[in-house]
Amino acid sequence: MADKNIIYHGSNTVVQRPRVLINGHYKDFGYGFYCTNIKKQAKRWALTKRGESIVNRYACTINNNLKICIFKEMTEEWLEFVVNCRRGREHKFDIVEGPMADDQIWDYVEDYVAGNISKTAFWELVKFKYPTHQIVFCTEEALDTLHFEGSEKI
Numbered sequence: 001m002a003d004k005n006i007i008y009h010g011s012n013t014v015v016q017r018p019r020v021l022i023n024g025h026y027k028d029f030g031y032g033f034y035c036t037n038i039k040k041q042a043k044r045w046a047l048t049k050r051g052e053s054i055v056n057r058y059a060c061t062i063n064n065n066l067k068i069c070i071f072k073e074m075t076e077e078w079l080e081f082v083v084n085c086r087r088g089r090e091h092k093f094d095i096v097e098g099p100m101a102d103d104q105i106w107d108y109v110e111d112y113v114a115g116n117i118s119k120t121a122f123w124e125l126v127k128f129k130y131p132t133h134q135i136v137f138c139t140e141e142a143l144d145t146l147h148f149e150g151s152e153k154i
Helices: 039-047 076-086 103-113 119-125
Strands: 004-011 033-035 054-061 068-070 095-098 134-137 146-153
Touching: 004 033, 004 039, 039 054, 076 103, 103 119
Parallel strands: 068 095
Antiparallel strands: 004 054, 033 134, 054 146, 095 134
């Protein structure tokens, strides 16, 4: 991530003050406030919510004192990290950034873990037709790097 970027959060409400929510559902990179640098993806996220569909926009200025983990692409390390997070294991990072495992990809992860498909088959199945990106802010210190820039109803 560059020093200052615009990122987006798809929601059913305007989120001027993001919070780290622990909602009982384990996600790719654990609990936190999820954003993306791909506006189209944030729109897709917003459209999955009940009620209004809103894309929130933030300027993000990274604090180099934070513990940041970046996965530039899907790798063995990324796969292990996602599996651990989806199983509820906590990590020590303030911010985690990388590709997204949507529900279909998670089905492949489950098949791989269960031994139903090989690692080679897994990597063939997870090739995306479009790029994905997610960045999760896991701590209050990480959320301090965000500045609300506005929102748009879609």
